[in-house]
Amino acid sequence: MRYSLLAGGKRVRPILCIASCELVGGDESLAMPIACAIEMIRTASLIHDDLPCMDNDDLRRGKPTNHKVFGESTAVLAGDAFLSFAFEHIACNTNNVSPDRLVRIFAELSSAIGSTGLVAGQFVDIESEGKVVSLNELEYIHVHKTAKLLEACVVCGVIIGSGNDNDIEKVRIYARFIGLLFQVVDDILDVTKSSTELGKTAGKDLVSNKATYPKVMGIDEAKNFAYHLMNQAVQQLACFDTAKAAPLYHLAYYIANRQN
Amino acid sequence: MRYSLLAGGKRVRPILCIASCELVGGDESLAMPIACAIEMIRTASLIHDDLPCMDNDDLRRGKPTNHKVFGESTAVLAGDAFLSFAFEHIACNTNNVSPDRLVRIFAELSSAIGSTGLVAGQFVDIESEGKVVSLNELEYIHVHKTAKLLEACVVCGVIIGSGNDNDIEKVRIYARFIGLLFQVVDDILDVTKSSTELGKTAGKDLVSNKATYPKVMGIDEAKNFAYHLMNQAVQQLACFDTAKAAPLYHLAYYIANRQN
Numbered sequence: 001m002r003y004s005l006l007a008g009g010k011r012v013r014p015i016l017c018i019a020s021c022e023l024v025g026g027d028e029s030l031a032m033p034i035a036c037a038i039e040m041i042r043t044a045s046l047i048h049d050d051l052p053c054m055d056n057d058d059l060r061r062g063k064p065t066n067h068k069v070f071g072e073s074t075a076v077l078a079g080d081a082f083l084s085f086a087f088e089h090i091a092c093n094t095n096n097v098s099p100d101r102l103v104r105i106f107a108e109l110s111s112a113i114g115s116t117g118l119v120a121g122q123f124v125d126i127e128s129e130g131k132v133v134s135l136n137e138l139e140y141i142h143v144h145k146t147a148k149l150l151e152a153c154v155v156c157g158v159i160i161g162s163g164n165d166n167d168i169e170k171v172r173i174y175a176r177f178i179g180l181l182f183q184v185v186d187d188i189l190d191v192t193k194s195s196t197e198l199g200k201t202a203g204k205d206l207v208s209n210k211a212t213y214p215k216v217m218g219i220d221e222a223k224n225f226a227y228h229l230m231n232q233a234v235q236q237l238a239c240f241d242t243a244k245a246a247p248l249y250h251l252a253y254y255i256a257n258r259q260n
Numbered sequence: 261m262r263y264s265l266l267a268g269g270k271r272v273r274p275i276l277c278i279a280s281c282e283l284v285g286g287d288e289s290l291a292m293p294i295a296c297a298i299e300m301i302r303t304a305s306l307i308h309d310d311l312p313c314m315d316n317d318d319l320r321r322g323k324p325t326n327h328k329v330f331g332e333s334t335a336v337l338a339g340d341a342f343l344s345f346a347f348e349h350i351a352c353n354t355n356n357v358s359p360d361r362l363v364r365i366f367a368e369l370s371s372a373i374g375s376t377g378l379v380a381g382q383f384v385d386i387e388s389e390g391k392v393v394s395l396n397e398l399e400y401i402h403v404h405k406t407a408k409l410l411e412a413c414v415v416c417g418v419i420i421g422s423g424n425d426n427d428i429e430k431v432r433i434y435a436r437f438i439g440l441l442f443q444v445v446d447d448i449l450d451v452t453k454s455s456t457e458l459g460k461t462a463g464k465d466l467v468s469n470k471a472t473y474p475k476v477m478g479i480d481e482a483k484n485f486a487y488h489l490m491n492q493a494v495q496q497l498a499c500f501d502t503a504k505a506a507p508l509y510h511l512a513y514y515i516a517n518r519q520n
Contacts, residue, residue, distance in 0.1 A: 001375065048340060053332035072313035073386050076336065077379045080308060083343045084373035091367035099359035106366060107351035113344035115261065119337045126333050 001078045001085075003069060005043045007061045010258070012182075012251065013038045013153045019247035020154040020171050023240055026161025033093040034105060034156050037086035041109070042149065044082035045118050047075050054126060062199035083113065097160055105156045112152035121145025125211075133211035139180070141211065146186075147179020154248075170236050174248065177233035182255050184226045187212035188219065189260065197260055230256040261338045261345075263329060265303045267321040272442075272515065273298045276413040279507035280431050283500055286421025293353040294365060294416050297346035301369070302409065304342035305378050307335050314386060322459035343373065357420055365416045372412035381405025385471075393471035399440070401471065406446075407439020414508075430496050434508065437493035442515050444486045447472035448479065449520065458520050490516040 014035035021031035050057040050065040051072060057065055067075035087106065094102060111117060121144030128137060154171040163171075191214050195201050213222040233252045237245040274295035281291035310317040310325040311332060317325050327335035347366065354362060371377060381404030388397060414431040423431075451474050455461050473482040493512045497505040 044340075048336055051333075051336065053336060073311075074383065076308055076311065076313060077383050080304075080339070080343060081374035081379040083340065084370040084377075084379075085375065086370075087347055087366055088370035088374065091363050091370065099363045102363050103351050103359045106347055106362075110344040110346075110348035110351065114341035114348065115345065117344075119341040119344075123334065123337050 001043075001081060003063075004047050004060075004066045004078065005040060005082070007063050009039075009042075009061050011039065012255065013042055013149065015247070016150060016153040016175070016178075016251060017157040019251065020157025020163075021161035023171070023244050023248060024158050024161040024163035024167050025244070026157075026163075030094075030097060031157050031160050033090050034109075034160055035153075037089045037109070038149070038153055038156070040082040040086040040089070041113060041118075044079040044086075045113075045122070045149075047079040047082070049122060051075060054122070057201060059195065059199070059201050094160075101159050101162075104159055108152050108155050108159070112148040117144055117148040117152075119144075121148075128211050133216070135216055138211045138213065138216055142180060142183040143176075146183045147176055150179045150182065151175040167240075170239060171248075174233050174236040174252075177229045177236070178252060178255060181226055181229040181233060181252070184213045184222055184229065185255060185258060187214055188222055188226065189258075191219065193260065199260060226256055261303075261341060263323075264307050264320075264326045264338065265300060265342070267323050269299075269302075269321050270518070271299065272511065273302055273409065273413045275507070276410060276435070276438075276511060277417040279511065280414040280417025280423075281421035283431070283504050283508060284418050284421040284423035284427050285504070286417075286423075290354075290357060291417050291420050293350050294369075294420055295413075297349045297369070298409070298413055298416070300342040300346040300349070301373060301378075304339040304346075305373075305382070305409075307339040307342070309382055311335060314382070317461060319455065319459070319461050354420075361419050361422075364419055368412050368415050368419070372408040377404055377408040377412075379404075381408075388471050393476070395476055398471045398473070398476055402440060402443040403436075406443045407436055410439040410442065411435040427500075430499060431508075434493050434496040434512075437489045437496070438512060438515060441486055441489040441493065441512070444473045444482055444489065445515060445518060447474055448482055448486065449518075451479065453520065486516055 017035040017038055018028050018031045022028060046060060047066045049055050050060055051067055058068055059065065065075075066078060070078070086109070090102065090105065113119065121141050124137065125141045125145060128141065151172055154175045155168055158167050158171050190203065190212065195203075213225065217225065230252050234249055237248055277295040277298055278288050278291045282288060306320060307326045309315050310320055311327055318328055319325065325335075326338060330338070346369070350362065350365065350369075373379065381401050384397065385401045385405060388401065411432055414435045415428055418427050418431050449458060450463065450472065473485065477485065490512050494509055497508055
């Protein structure tokens with residue numbers, strides 16, 4: 001569990017969660033247990049997605065994947081343990097937050113993981129391998145595999161920071177655009193960068209016949225689409241205090257322009 | 261997910277949860293979402309334990325295991341989805357319960373699943389295959405693989421039924437004895453019954469060199485141990501109203517005397 005959780009990574013999700021808490025005036029410390037829990041959930045999904053029966057990946061964040069080092073059974077169990085430890089960590093370590101806000105956070109987070117979130121996306125992704133995939137199907141995969149958890153990050157951050165329903169709605173839409181943006185950029189990097197530059201196996205989507213944006217709309221149109229999504233995302237932040245919204249602005253630019 | 265959850269089974273865990281809620285005067289309806297969630301968690305652990313990289317089992321509750329019917333990737337994802345859906349189901353469907361009791365239930369349940377519960381037991385169980393296993397190691401496996409979730413069932417039932425800390429402590433000890441009892445009887449059945457009688461592959465523990473009570477202490481001593489555990493369990497119920505404690509008495513007898 002330590003091997004995969006502490007392997008680095010961009011930590012975009014926990015940063016999103018903390019930035020969203022601060023956006024509505026909450027202190028970073030309030031959001032920290034949830035930010036950590038979200039990184040655990042993310043790590044669980046990566047460990048399971050990399051398994052031989054799933055994407056069969058050997059490299060993740062520049063290191064051999066979990067099952068390559070510890071074996072398949074341990075990798076399955078490490079993912080399972082992270083899914084439950086995420087909830088345990090929140091329940092046992094969140095202080096100075098009303099329990100009813102915590103229950104809302106449990107509902108939001110858990111719905112982002114299971115058959116209405118990550119699992120649904122990964123399922124359809126695996127099923128679509130080797131098939132012709134429409135843009136609608138492609139978006140279904142990415143909304144569930146990527147955007148839903150990002151959405152949970154910002155929504156949970158705003159809930160824990162004592163934001164109101166209008167704040168939640170704004171960051172929810174921000175996250176949906178960011179989520180798609182994230183995946184479009186991922187797909188572009190897969191065909192334009194090397195394995196060394198990415199810290200994971202590059203060109204894999206092409207080999208595995210997996211649906212990607214560059215494949216469906218071409219590389220130039222995919223880049224235009226990414227630019228459009230970034231602009232739509234930052235527009236959602238207009239109603240917030242500019243200084244407090246700055247990290248979320250910068251995250252959108254960072255996600256659009258990242259090189260690995 | 262439906263295939264494995266609705267495949268039958270004894271439903272001992274949800275019954276324990278509901279009976280514990282009623283033990284302290286709570287209504288069945290209060291405990292129902294948690295009872296269902298616990299059955300989902302149990303089902304998730306069975307689906308993952310049966311995987312080829314784990315116990316590699318073909319038969320469960322008289323039917324082909326999940327990965328035999330739907331493939332390995334779907335089986336991994338179905339288990340993942342159940343782990344999160346359990347928490348979602350509790351968060352979204354429990355009514356008339358204070359949120360602080362729900363947060364305690366989340367803490368109790370999640371600690372029974374991960375690296376302090378089910379996962380720890382399964383990990384050591386897998387690691388111990390083909391090795392000589394002491395009685396201490398054997399008990400570690402069963403405490404984590406079986407007893408911890410049973411403990412969570414009764415503790416969550418009492419919490420949701422508005423029981424006090426003393427009630428929680430009594431049912432916690434009851435569950436620890438029941439948990440060991442459950443596993444001792446399971447091990448005895450594995451060597452004394454056929455696959456048809458059990459609805460799962462019999463004699464498997466012997467073939468796989470897995471640690472079991474009959475192997476370590478002999479079949480007669482294992483039966484005596486089971487009887488002793490049952491008596492210790494029911495002694496914990498002495499301080500409760502006899503009529504309300506009756507289901508938990510009967511469950512102890514049922515677990516001790518079950519034939520499959």
